[in-house]
Amino acid sequence: MTALTMPTRPRHDASLRPVPWRRMAxxxxxxxxxxLAGLAALLGALAVYLWLTGLQLHQSYATYCHPASSxxxxxNFTGRYGITGNLVSIFLxxxxxxxxxxxxxxxxxxxxxxxxFRYAWTQGFGRWRWALAKLVLLAVAVAAAAGAFSVxxxxxxxxxxxxxxxIPFSTRLFDLGxxxxxxxxxxxxxxxxxxxMLIRRVVxxxxxxxxxxxxxxxxxxxxxxxxxxxxxxxTKLNLPSSAWIVSxxxxxxxxxxxxxxGSGIVNAVSRLCPSYNGSPAQCLTQHGYTQWSSYxxxxxxxxxxxxxxxxxxxxxVLLIAATVWLVRRRAA
Amino acid sequence: MxxxxxxxxxxxxxxAVSGRLAEHFAAGRLDQAEFDDRVGRAMTAKTRADLRGLFxxxxxxGAPAVPELPRGGxxxxxxxPRGPGSPIEFRLDTASGxxxxxxxxxxxxxxxRLGYLKPGDQLPKVRDVVASLAINPNTVLKAYKELETKGxxxxxxxxxTFIQAGLxxxxxxxxxxxxxxxxxxxxxxxxxxxxxxxxxxLFTSALRDFHERRGGSRTRGGAASAETEGVA
Amino acid sequence: MNMNVIEASGLxxxxxxxxxxxxxxxxxxxxxxxxxxxPNGAGKTTLLNLAVxxxxxxxxxxxxxxxxxxxxxxxxDGIAFVAQDTPLYKxxxxxxxxxxxxxxxxxxxxxxxxxxxAELGIPPKRKAGKLSGGxxxxxxxxxxxxxxxxxxxxxxxxxxxxxxxxxxxxxxVLTAAAEDGVSxxxxxxxxxxxxxxxxxxILLSRGRVQVAGDVEDLLATHRMLTGPAAEAxxxxxxxxxxxxxxxxxxxxxxxAAADDPVPPRWEAHPVGLEELAMAYLREPDAAALPGxxxxxxxxxxxxxx
Numbered sequence: 001m002t003a004l005t006m007p008t009r010p011r012h013d014a015s016l017r018p019v020p021w022r023r024m025a026x027x028x029x030x031x032x033x034x035x036l037a038g039l040a041a042l043l044g045a046l047a048v049y050l051w052l053t054g055l056q057l058h059q060s061y062a063t064y065c066h067p068a069s070s071x072x073x074x075x076n077f078t079g080r081y082g083i084t085g086n087l088v089s090i091f092l093x094x095x096x097x098x099x100x101x102x103x104x105x106x107x108x109x110x111x112x113x114x115x116x117f118r119y120a121w122t123q124g125f126g127r128w129r130w131a132l133a134k135l136v137l138l139a140v141a142v143a144a145a146a147g148a149f150s151v152x153x154x155x156x157x158x159x160x161x162x163x164x165x166x167i168p169f170s171t172r173l174f175d176l177g178x179x180x181x182x183x184x185x186x187x188x189x190x191x192x193x194x195x196x197m198l199i200r201r202v203v204x205x206x207x208x209x210x211x212x213x214x215x216x217x218x219x220x221x222x223x224x225x226x227x228x229x230x231x232x233x234x235t236k237l238n239l240p241s242s243a244w245i246v247s248x249x250x251x252x253x254x255x256x257x258x259x260x261x262g263s264g265i266v267n268a269v270s271r272l273c274p275s276y277n278g279s280p281a282q283c284l285t286q287h288g289y290t291q292w293s294s295y296x297x298x299x300x301x302x303x304x305x306x307x308x309x310x311x312x313x314x315x316x317v318l319l320i321a322a323t324v325w326l327v328r329r330r331a332a
Numbered sequence: 333m334x335x336x337x338x339x340x341x342x343x344x345x346x347x348a349v350s351g352r353l354a355e356h357f358a359a360g361r362l363d364q365a366e367f368d369d370r371v372g373r374a375m376t377a378k379t380r381a382d383l384r385g386l387f388x389x390x391x392x393x394g395a396p397a398v399p400e401l402p403r404g405g406x407x408x409x410x411x412x413p414r415g416p417g418s419p420i421e422f423r424l425d426t427a428s429g430x431x432x433x434x435x436x437x438x439x440x441x442x443x444x445r446l447g448y449l450k451p452g453d454q455l456p457k458v459r460d461v462v463a464s465l466a467i468n469p470n471t472v473l474k475a476y477k478e479l480e481t482k483g484x485x486x487x488x489x490x491x492x493t494f495i496q497a498g499l500x501x502x503x504x505x506x507x508x509x510x511x512x513x514x515x516x517x518x519x520x521x522x523x524x525x526x527x528x529x530x531x532x533x534l535f536t537s538a539l540r541d542f543h544e545r546r547g548g549s550r551t552r553g554g555a556a557s558a559e560t561e562g563v564a
Numbered sequence: 565m566n567m568n569v570i571e572a573s574g575l576x577x578x579x580x581x582x583x584x585x586x587x588x589x590x591x592x593x594x595x596x597x598x599x600x601x602x603p604n605g606a607g608k609t610t611l612l613n614l615a616v617x618x619x620x621x622x623x624x625x626x627x628x629x630x631x632x633x634x635x636x637x638x639x640x641d642g643i644a645f646v647a648q649d650t651p652l653y654k655x656x657x658x659x660x661x662x663x664x665x666x667x668x669x670x671x672x673x674x675x676x677x678x679x680x681x682a683e684l685g686i687p688p689k690r691k692a693g694k695l696s697g698g699x700x701x702x703x704x705x706x707x708x709x710x711x712x713x714x715x716x717x718x719x720x721x722x723x724x725x726x727x728x729x730x731x732x733x734x735x736x737v738l739t740a741a742a743e744d745g746v747s748x749x750x751x752x753x754x755x756x757x758x759x760x761x762x763x764x765x766i767l768l769s770r771g772r773v774q775v776a777g778d779v780e781d782l783l784a785t786h787r788m789l790t791g792p793a794a795e796a797x798x799x800x801x802x803x804x805x806x807x808x809x810x811x812x813x814x815x816x817x818x819x820a821a822a823d824d825p826v827p828p829r830w831e832a833h834p835v836g837l838e839e840l841a842m843a844y845l846r847e848p849d850a851a852a853l854p855g856x857x858x859x860x861x862x863x864x865x866x867x868x869x
Contacts, residue, residue, distance in 0.1 A: 364586050418706065426758070426760065429836070458742055459739055459742045459743055462738045462739050462741075462742045463735050463738075463739045464735070465735075466732075466734040466735040466738055466760075466761065467738065467760045468597050468738060468741075468760065468762065468763050469741055469742035469763055470596075470597075471760070471762045471763070473741075477782065530646060540834075544822050544834060545822065545823065551829050
């Protein structure tokens with residue numbers, strides 16, 4: 001008896017209940033095993049590095065930085081590890097983008113590019129449920145991994161904050177915070193997924209994801225973030241170091257004179273205090289100028305994290321919903 | 333063994349002998365003319381002695397008085413001991429221009445004629461024919477229905493299709509008469525200038541028309557059904 | 565079983581400004597192996613995509629398996645589709661594909677599928693991308709058949725296969741049709757290989773359905789008349805689909821039954837499926853659809869849509 005004449009089993013009566021959602025767990029895992037493994041490898045390798053270096057950091061801080069303003073601290077701790085800390089924070093900026101591009105973009109782009117959607121979308125599960133289940137599962141996995149990683153990173157950075165070398169509110173470190181980092185990773189994933197569905201080719205979708213993410217992250221850091229809450233205004237010269245100074249300018253006699261950066265202030269200082277060695281602020285206030293600072297106090301750090309996390313989450317949900325909608329209505 | 337040579341022979345025996353002669357012809361022991369002659373004699377034989385004489389110069393392995401239907405190993409039809417399943421296999425000639433279902437019908441009739449099939453044998457299951465030839469199942473069903481209409485087969489529900497009658501339902505005098513008429517026609521055709529190919533072409537074309545008219549009117553009314561064919 | 569596996573009325577699909585399929589009305593009955601034939605670009609893939617729910621119609625509608633809307637969960641459940649180039653996840657093994665398909669469907673006959681792969685000699689642990697073309701096609705077919713569909717739709721499944729693989733593939737498809745009563749719709753641009761396989765023919769040309777009907781009926785209602793070329797133009801006996809003429813002799817493909825009277829000096833022959841299809845392909849205005857006949861001779865009744 002050949003295979004071609006194998007006796008067949010009569011199919012049992014199928015009810016019209018939809019195929020259970022939980023089936024997609026294995027499907028998603030098996031199909032995206034490689035991407036998830038890559039994610040684990042990347043974050044894992046970084047985590048190992050942070051762990052080992054972080055131990056050294058904490059040790060050094062404990063040894064030298066009591067008090068934190070001592071010279072010993074400045075030499076043995078800040079001087080030795082400061083640059084490392086900076087480099088790590090710069091490097092980690094790229095991580096959400098990479099995750100979004102290389103995990104998110106291929107999910108749908110590869111199906112469209114290789115034509116396997118003609119298999120996947122004609123199975124009994126149904127195409128939009130398939131897309132929704134897969135995207136939600138991957139989104140949760142990505143966000144959870146990023147969240148765990150950001151907790152580790154906060155631990156890593158903690159000595160720098162304690163020594164006053166860095167503040168959480170700084171531009172480079174804010175989006176690596178424990179709420180912002182997973183939120184940005186999730187948003188990058190959502191951008192990648194939508195780009196993949198629109199562009200339908202893996203490599204262009206990856207490129208587009210990186211570009212869009214870079215644009216969005218820059219726009220947020222440079223412009224959007226400062227407006228989450230109305231900044232406070234003050235004329236005090238010495239602000240707490242934890243505050244995020246959004247902008248500073250000088251007025252004289254109630255009139256705006258010039259901003260705290262740029263040729264205006266440079267000319268004024270060199271004209272008024274030609275051989276002065278102190279800060280420009282002291283020079284100018286002695287000559288009747290008032291320094292205004294618009295700032296966000298350090299206490300607003302966590303509310304800002306939640307605001308940023310919130311709108312990024314909403315954006316991600318919107319992008320993923322748009323993707324599922326596209327899957328539902330897209331013609332082959 | 334020789335004591336019953338005066339006994340009269342039956343149609344089945346004559347048929348069986350024709351089959352044996354065909355074997356020898358295929359093996360090359362007889363040429364066309366001899367074969368035609370001996371088959372003619374077999375068809376008009378009256379006693380066993382007449383039949384015995386036909387094989388006088390042909391090698392036999394223990395020739396029985398009444399030749400059995402061919403069996404045994406090697407290249408003889410029937411191949412090996414009969415087990416379950418059908419004794420025959422179909423083949424398909426895609427270039428012949430003959431409709432597939434007709435090819436199957438012809439092959440069954442041919443097998444009956446040569447003794448590969450005898451009454452009680454089972455035809456291959458539809459599913460097996462489909463699997464080995466990659467043809468539409470309805471084609472096989474149509475062929476089997478045609479055979480049933482001709483009275484050659486009968487379907488047993490749940491089991492399959494079985495041979496129920498042999499060929500050559502034509503009575504012997506009629507057969508001899510037909511042969512004579514055919515030879516007369518051939519002589520006339522030859523005198524008119526037709527060569528052998530021309531005769532074959534004319535005959536084939538007329539036969540096709542005859543089949544069309546007879547087969548067309550019969551199958552248009554009937555619907556193909558799968559009830560008589562048992563599927564495992 | 566007298567439902568229609570595919571029913572289309574006025575179905576049309578436009579891509580940009582081109583109509584890939586137009587005014588397509590079909591009723592393919594169940595229990596048949598239907599061949600969808602036509603030159604490249606005729607709209608075969610478009611029609612199949614519409615039927616399995618991969619594309620949305622621009623005009624008209626299409627239902628499957630007795631009235632279920634194409635692409636609906638009920639339709640997806642009963643139809644198994646194997647697209648052109650048999651898409652498989654190349655980095656997944658045969659066994660993985662089985663498990664995947666089992667998870668994505670309500671019913672899946674895993675033992676049958678595994679046994680089939682074993683008998684076909686397809687190693688279940690080898691990645692699908694490393695299998696030969698014939699093995700990939702058989703794997704895709706196994707996945708489809710193990711879903712126990714009512715309708716199997718195949719889009720040019722044999723384009724990449726060698727003759728032996730093609731034979732085995734079709735044998736598998738037809739055995740499923742014979743045993744389980746699965747209806748089959750398969751497309752190809754090579755009619756010769758479908759002749760002994762199909763009992764229902766749909767001929768698509770330039771996005772329109774030219775011929776649709778039972779093969780037996782089509783062959784029974786067409787004749788090839790051979791006769792003097794001089795009389796060919798004056799022939800008005802039956803609708804002429806296509807005429808071929810030389811100086812003295814002409815062949816006319818007409819819609820006529822076997823027992824229709826043949827004019828004196830003319831001969832009538834039955835027509836083969838390939839010859840019939842070729843004739844229609846050469847005459848874009850001719851059609852043989854269920855309903856009144858249409859040929860080149862003007863008839864008072866037009867084919868109904």
